[in-house]
Amino acid sequence: MTDARGACAKSGRTAMIGVSDFDGILRGKHALDKDFLDEDKVIKFSEAVLAWDCSDQVIPAGFTQKPLSAFGDADLRVLSGSGRSVSHVGDLYLYLAEFGGRHADICPRGILRKVLKRVADHGYGCTVGFEFEFMLFKESADTIQDKPFGEWAPLTRGPFGYSIARSVAHQELFGEILALCEKARIPLSGLHFESGPGAIEASLRHCDALEAADRAIIFKSMIKAWAQTRGLMATFMAKISEKWPGQSGHIHISVSSDGQNAFYDSGAVRNVSKLMSQFIGGQLKYMNDFSVLAVPNFNSYKRLVPGCWAPVCPSWGVDNRSCAVRVIPGGPSAHRLEYRLPGADVNPYLALASAIGSGILGIETNAALPASTVGDAGAEIGLPSGRFPQSLSEATYRFAQSPAAIDVFGERFVEAFSCSRRWEWEAVQHRVTDFERRRYFEVI
Incomplete structure (x- = not known):
């Protein structure tokens, strides 16, 4: 089977990055930077994902000392080996990621790894x-x-x-x-x-x-x-x-x-x-x-x-x-x-x-x-x-x-x-x- 990283890079297309919230919903975005295709890369991603419920209402989860309306960015480690096609039409690739830094110990995937x-x-x-x-x-x-x-x-x-x-x-x-x-x-x-x-x-x-x-x-x-x-x-x-x-x-x-x-x-x-x-x-x-x-x-x-x-x-x-x-x-x-x-x-x-x-x-x-x-x-x-x-x-x-x-x-x-x-x-x-x-x- 064609390697997802090679296929994505060869096509010149961007990919999606997805990370799990507490509810097991994949949250993410299209990535404009393809550097993560070669090795795991840390990017910035909104920490609000870990403070939203399933209807995007803010949960006072206690992981940040900031006001509930003042969410910043978290470190997100993109898993280069996880890339795969997720659409039956064309080639749309998804890469999974994990929260790192001070959010690592509340990241669902990180909890399983632990x-x-x-x-x-x-x-x-x-x-x-x-x-x-x-x-x-x-x-x-x-x-x-x-x-x-x-x-x-x-x-x-x-x-x-x-x-x-x-x-x-x-x-x-x-x-x-x-x-x-x-x-x-x-x-x-x-x-x-x-x-x-x-x-x-x-x-x-x-x-x-x-x-x-x-x-x-x-x-x-x-x-x-x-x-x-x-x-x-x-x-x-x-x-x-x-x-x-x-x-x-x-x-x-x-x-x-x-x-x-x-x-x-x-x-x-x-x-x-x-x-x-x-x-x-x-x-x-x-x-x-x-x-x-x-x-x-x-x-x-x-x-x-x-x-x-x-x-x-x-x-x-x-x-x-x-x-x-x-x-x-x-x-x-x-x-x-x-x-x-x-x-x-x-x-x-x-x-x-x-x-x-x-x-x-x-x-x-x-x-x-x-x-x-x-x-x-x-x-x-x-x-x-x-x-x-x-x-x-x-x-x-x-x-x-x-x-x-x-x-x-x-x-x-x-x-x-x-x-x-x-x-x-x-x-x-x-x-x-x-x-x-x-x-x-x-x-x-």
């Missing part, structure tokens, strides 16, 4: 694959604003999961998605219709953990942009309707040592090694404390309800999709776990940092692994492990007060991210919905 360094210091590496569910609507940005939700037209009507008929009927769209991902060096291992109107699931091929998160964040942004070029709108909301299934962002993880899968032990029950037991034990032990990184929005909690193929409490099981952690047995090359807490609305860097950071704490503390769940894990919400925090406010409080979170992610990041989530909670919780008016107006 966690992965801790893993590497123990002599381990992580292989990761993301899965995302998203919905396509036959709408535009204008019609979405102008029409009530009940009039939005999904790409397909009603549930029909894994439908071959629908896949064939929409083979042109599927073909474009597959080609776009291949062109962007984001190969997929699966693409199919999910059980919901216009619902599609894409499985991104596994690779090194940091590269997997890079692919995931580009994939989400790229799919939304591609959909608009086709007169469609794509959403990765965790729950768009109480009548439809939620949209997940599951993460597959394995840990290696000396080139071997350290999760696999041929002599152990279900091949679950001691290291894997410790890793899952840590994930379960700290899942509630770290959950806000995997369930980051007000809407996210509407997905975590019993009977909807989403976990409701810290639990694990062997090939059990009702659990928060699903062990997937296999040979040495395939044995892994699936971290099922995140929805599709996550910031991939932070969700993965949560999943791996809690696991490495489990290894460091020799965390005990509770009994596995056989059957519906939703029936265990009354057990000592309890259920997940029930709101963004509760999850944020637990994260902000967690010594383990400060240990893994750093005090400054915990403070800044917690502030952003409290802001998000306040922005939504006081809104009065049409449902409330219909339910209470006359009878109360």
